[in-house]
Amino acid sequence: MSEEETAPDEAEKKKSKLPLILGVVLGLAGAGGGFFAVSSGMILAPESAEVTDETAPGDVPAIPDVAFVPVEPLVISLRAPAQSKHLRFRAELEVPSSFQAEVEKLLPRVVDVLNSYLRALDPADLESASALTRLRAQMLRRVQTVAGQDRVNDLLVMEFVLN
Helix, strand or coil: CHHHHHHHHHHHHHHHHHHHHHHHHHHHHHHHHHHHHHHHCCCCCCCCCCCCCCCCCCCCCCCCCEEEEEEEEEEEECCCCCCCCEEEEEEEEEEEHHHHHHHHHCHHHHHHHHHHHHHHCCHHHHHCCCHHHHHHHHHHHHHHHHHCCCCCCEEEEEEEEEC
16 A cells, blocks of 8 residues: 555656756746847847948048157166065156147156155065056056146056066
């Protein structure tokens, strides 16, 4: 009698797994189809800009009217706990061409600000992996304060060597 009672229970367990498996398979198929539809742009795609007569698909955008003003190289002596003894730094300022002469007149102030900032840094700040990105942003902010926000677009680091 005990064998007959267990047989219907096993049959019920097997029947209950089929809807679960079908649900998982259909869920995965739906997720895959949804991913494909979104990634291919079939749904939720940004509206494409219509091509006008002024810009053909093969046109290359014009290069902005900028000039590069070189900043004289700086050699900074680092403090004692550093692995390196000196930092050699060279940069160029990206400025609109109309402000090139004005920014060149302010180069002594720019060099002073950069020199003061780099000397105040801890050696550990210079040796970290993300140092250059953070330092570049800080130096650009200081240069824009000296020269004017609209006069300097960017600071390009040309040389950053620790020895």
